[in-house]
Amino acid sequence: MKKRVWILALILALVLSGCSAKETEDLHPEWAGTAFRYANIVAVGEDPEGFTLAVNNDVLAPVGLNYVTWVTGEEKDFINSDGKEVKIYDAQLYFLVVDCNTPERAKSDVEEFVSIEAKNYEVGEIKTIQVGDQEYQKLVLLSGKEGNPYGRGIACFGSREEFAFSIELMCTADYDGDLNAILQGFLENIEFGI
Numbered sequence: 001m002k003k004r005v006w007i008l009a010l011i012l013a014l015v016l017s018g019c020s021a022k023e024t025e026d027l028h029p030e031w032a033g034t035a036f037r038y039a040n041i042v043a044v045g046e047d048p049e050g051f052t053l054a055v056n057n058d059v060l061a062p063v064g065l066n067y068v069t070w071v072t073g074e075e076k077d078f079i080n081s082d083g084k085e086v087k088i089y090d091a092q093l094y095f096l097v098v099d100c101n102t103p104e105r106a107k108s109d110v111e112e113f114v115s116i117e118a119k120n121y122e123v124g125e126i127k128t129i130q131v132g133d134q135e136y137q138k139l140v141l142l143s144g145k146e147g148n149p150y151g152r153g154i155a156c157f158g159s160r161e162e163f164a165f166s167i168e169l170m171c172t173a174d175y176d177g178d179l180n181a182i183l184q185g186f187l188e189n190i191e192f193g194i
Contacts, residue, residue, distance in 0.1 A: 036068050036095065042163070043191045044068075048093055048182055064099030073175065081147030088149045091171035093186060098164040106159035110137060113157040113166050120145055121153070131187040134158055141170070154179050156187065161194050 036044040036056060047053055051070035073090025080086050100106040114137055117123065124140035136156040144151050150170035158165050169183045 042097055042165070042193065044095070044186070045189045045191065048186045048189075050177070050182075051091075051093060054089075054092075064101075066097045068095045069093065072177070073172075078149045080149075088172070090175040091169065091177060091182075092150070093182070094166070094168040094170070095186075096166040098166075100159075100162050100164055102162050103159065106162050106164040109164035110157045110159050113155075113164070114139065117141065117155050117157075117168075120148070129156070131184070131190075134160060134187075134190070134192065136165075136167075136187070144170075152179075154183050156183065160192055163194065 036053070048070050051072045053068070054071045055067070055069040057067040070093045071089040071091070075087050075089060078086050078088045098106070098109060100109055114126070117139055121139075121141040122143045124142045126137065126139050129136050129138045136158040139155045139157075141153040141155060149172060151173045153168060153170035155166070155168040157167070167183070167186065169179055169186070171177065171179065
């Protein structure tokens with residue numbers, strides 16, 4: 001699936017660009033038991049409504065990356081554009097946290113996220129939104145490129161200090177969930193420690 005290849009390519013590019021994790025003491029013990037946590041930087045209090053945590057890939061946390069996926073719906077087989085069988089769901093919510101070492105680099109990564117998304121999807125409206133004290137670039141994704149099982153979605157990208165965030169809610173054509181409400185609920189459920 002091109003989406004996974006894109007994510008792996010992004011991760012490698014960020015690793016090679018000098019992003020790294022910060023080693024710190026636990027400043028947020030109240031975050032214990034949250035659905036997702038990345039050091040003292042960010043936490044997601046609960047799984048998005050109707051979604052189940054599928055992947056919490058913190059293997060790359062020592063180099064400043066953490067990737068989490070929540071899914072909803074039945075697992076289905078799908079043959080991607082590379083001819084490989086992969087598992088897809090009615091909808092997936094991806095959350096990538098990147099330590100970029102500087103605020104300038106984090107802002108640059110957000111611009112790159114937006115650019116890459118525009119290459120992989122027909123993009124509708126792009127606007128800046130504010131959720132609490134966090135600003136995001138929100139893109140409405142109208143259709144995926146050929147071979148992409150997720151035909152529509154919404155993506156939000158933001159930075160905070162030296163961290164960049166990518167949040168993507170992608171779904172199949174027959175998924176009837178309210179993407180705006182799901183994403184808004186997710187964004188409101190994020191707590192920042194920085």
